[in-house]
Amino acid sequence: MRFDVLSLFPELFHSYLQQSLLKQALDKELLSVHLWNFREWATDRHKSVDDTPYGGGPGMLMMCPPVYDCVEHVQQQGNAPGQLVMMTPTGRRLDQSLVRELAEHDRLLLLCGRYEGFDQRIVQGLNPLEVSAGDFVCNGGEVPAMLVIDCVMRLIPGVLGDETSHKYDSFAESGLLEYPQYTKPREFRGMTVPEVLLNGNHQAIAQWRHEQSVARTQQRRADELTKKPPAAKVPWQEDWPTD
Secondary structure, eight states: OEEEEEESOGGGHHHHTTSHHHHHHHHTTSOEEEEEEGGGGOOSTTOOOEEOOTTOOSSOEEOHHHHHHHHHHHHTSSSSOOEEEEEEEEEEEOOHHHHHHHHTSSEEEEEEOOTTOBOHHHHHHHOOEEEESSSSOOSSSHHHHHHHHHHHHTTSTTSSSSTTGGGGSTTSTTOOOOOOOOOSOSEETTEEOOGGGGSOOHHHHHHHHHHHHHHHHHHHOHHHHHHSOOOSSOOOOTTSOOO
């Protein structure tokens, strides 16, 4: 899978791309990340990419010409134009369902804004998928773009050490929050591991984990249960992780 990041500050990604699972995936060529700077398509000697909004108001807006020229150039690279994604607080909120949709594409172009955002004609003419990292405002689209890469790459075959592990994450196929997990030592400061996790009965463990997920979701994110009511029981699954 290919990610293209279009930004005024592509250098913010240099350290990010050298860390953990992402670096391993890049080294294995399971995905690629290409960085582009809008200023390379500015035409004046100041490399201007923004200007004041018509009608007045605070801040500056990113202008159409350098953004259009950058996007159209980048779309010509590679085998297909890809899905253009604009990171904006007014977009569709990123959730696991949207992550799965994004992972179906072979290429994503992540459009990162700054200042007060983009001229509306960028949305009107380029028709990007508008995506919000959440109900808050960041200084720019770079951190949300990193979040998209981080989430989507987990669904790319070969990226995770255990190909089944993403199935049990919060908001995965079941729509539930992830169950509590424990590791050694068995007892710590008076707190002990639940006995069901120690008896080797993996069907009982699966059922306990499911019940814990339902209870945790009910307590913390009851809205998720209205979208997809959970099953009463979890059938035995051969790929359920064991010790």
